[in-house]
Amino acid sequence: MKILGFIAVIITGILLLQAERDFPDWGDPASPANNYRLSQHYITQTFTETTVPNMVTAVLADYRGYDTMFETVVIFTAGIAIIGILRVFGSSSQLEHKEPTLTAKKPDLIVDTTCRLLIPIIQLFALYVVAHGHHSPGGGFQGGVIFGASFILLALARNLQTAQKWLPESRVLTLAGAGIFIYAGFGVAALVLGGDFLDYGILTKLLPGGVEDARSHSMLGVEIGVAFTVTAIMFSIYSNLASNGKMKEGI
Amino acid sequence: MIWIFDIIILVFxxxxxxxxxxxxxxxxxxxxxxxxxFLMCLLWSGMGAVDVAFTEAAVGAGVSAVFLISTVLRTKRRSSD
Amino acid sequence: MEFLETISTKFNYWIYIIIMMIGLYAMISKNNLVKKLIGMSIFQTAIILFYVSIGYKENATIPILYHDQVHGAQHEEAGDQNELSNAVEEAAKEIHVAADEQAEHGLEASHVDHPSSLEINPDHFANPLPHVLMLTAIVVGVATLGVGLAITQKLYGEFGSIEESEILEQIKSAK
Structure with missing residues (x-):
């Protein structure tokens, strides 16, 4: 089996190395991917069309908004799938085979104090990353992951119950659904006002400013929706994996 | 000069x-x-893909390592190969 | 010598192929399920490295307009808040920043001359399209990794092992 796998991998590698000759040179501005007029349009026109300096955020949330919406749905589906696979309801003693060895009875003083200081800063930074994604690297995905990581840090430093006081399971699922609801809500609002689905320009009837500002503000709203879903699902995946689906005791 | 760092990162x-x-x-x-x-994140930020590098630093180096560790502690620590 | 030149212009592609082969080999022939999932993640990052390498341009900066390029535009927008959208568009167009000149004269140049239109040379910014595609791929990747780990834990609860061969043996003997 190992030999066969090795041969298959070597053959794949040789074929790829043969094909690699036809690739454009590394960093060539005139290569087909960089010369294609769609990406040139994104680079030159993004600021005049949406007043957002960060092209990646603009393309992610506006030009390719349909794509991003269903990526968020994929994350939501993965979280639901993990709950379906692992979650065990009720407390029957025969299901518990092994308790983890690393469970600390009392939180260590240094770890506890450090987390007490760090978690608010991490959460503040996560909010900054979501809100400032138009002007600097960041956005809903990164901010959501960082916000979820702050709850994971709380669960690691104390225990799972402490973190679940802030994010109980029902609230996690509500947040995850609310994120996609916000995202789709912007699309439906555009639809109701007579535009296309997720065409934010038409939302200028509801939001202050011109067409460009409406697109910029809608992007922020959409990013907040993404951040809700990603935060909730990251914490949900962690709490299911760490407690083996029982939601009693973490690692 | 910067390509030396690139090659060091790629080898690592x-x-x-x-x-x-x-x-x-x-x-x-x-x-x-x-x-x-994290090394991959350094490489991407060197290539100008700051958003991708940021995501990888938060997701790859942070959250997915925690997921792996929690699964390892919930199952077995030793591997046969 | 020709061979060395080929390597030096394309070493990123070489590394991506090597990492991809490592990940593929781990997925095929490792016995441990967690090792297989680590191999899958390495495979994913190799593909992402390939896409990001395609978007790279020599001597290009990150795909975010820097402060001096948009600062003047925002300043003028603040002046005529009541104007409608086409006025804002005109204000944005009135700002001209030639990235060439900035590279030569430093940062003061954009403050001194108030140019007439926002001209951006696409060759000075990295290609944002591969970045967008890969950004979502990373987050979806960690979600799929979570699903894989959940299945691993379920299998451990069922069979008491995370080695593929032992699980297959138990399934065979149960038949």
Whole structure:
């Protein structure tokens, strides 16, 4: 089996190395991917069309908004799938085979104090990353992951119950659904006002400013929706994996 | 001069990928996979893909390492290969 | 010598192929399920490295307009808040920043001359399209990794092992 796998991998590698000759040179501005007029349009026109300096955020949330919406749905589906696979309801003693060895009875003083200081800063930074994604690297995905990581840090430093006081399971699922609801809500609002689905320009009837500002503000709203879903699902995946689906005791 | 750093990172990338797959202790494998992700993040930020590098630093080096570790602690730590 | 030149212009592609082979080999022939999942993640990052390498341009900066390029535009927008959208568009167009000149004269140049239109040379910014595609791929990747780990834990609860060969043996003997 190992030999066969090795041969298959070597053959794949040789074929790829043969094909690699036809690739454009590394960093060539005139290569087909960089010369294609769609990406040139994104680079030159993004600021005049949406007043957002960060092209990646603009393309992610506006030009390719349909794509991003269903990526968020994929994350939501993965979280639901993990709950379906692992979650065990009720407390029957025969299901518990092994308790983890690393469970600390009392939180260590240094770890506890450090987390007490760090978690608010991490959460503040996560909010900054979501809100400032138009002007600097960041956005809903990164901010959501960082916000979820702050709850994971709380669960690691104390225990799972402490973190679940802030994010109980029902609230996690509500947040995850609310994120996609916000995202789709912007699309439906555009639809109701007579535009296309997720065409934010038409939302200028509801939001202050011109067409460009409406697109910029809608992007922020959409990013907040993404951040809700990603935060909730990251914490949900962690709490299911760490407690083996029982939601009693973490690692 | 900057290409020397690039090559150092790329070599370390291959080395960490090999180690994390060869080491028998799965907890070490998860930690070294975090190192691999962080090196990848450095490489991408050098290429100008700051958003991708930011995501990888938060997701690859942070959250996925935690997921791996929690699974390893919930199952077995030793691996046969 | 020709061979060395080929390597030096394309070494990123070489490394991506090597990492991809490592990940593929781990997915095929490793016995441990967690090792297989680590191999899958390495495979994913190799593909992402390939896409990001395609978007790279020599001597290009990150795909974010820097402060001096948009600062003047925002300043003028603040002046005529009541104007409608086409006025804002005109204000944005009135700002001209030639990235060439900035590279030569430093940062003061954009403050001194108030140019007439926002001209951006696409060759000075990295290609944002591969970045967008890969950004979502990373987050979806960690979600799929979570699903894989959940299945691993379920299998451990069922069979008491995370080695593929032992699980297959138990399934065979149960038949």
């Amino acid at each position: 990338l291959v080395v960490t990928a090999l180690i994390s797959l060869q080491v028998k202790d799965l907890l070490s494998a998860a930690m070294i996979f975090g190192v691999y992700s």
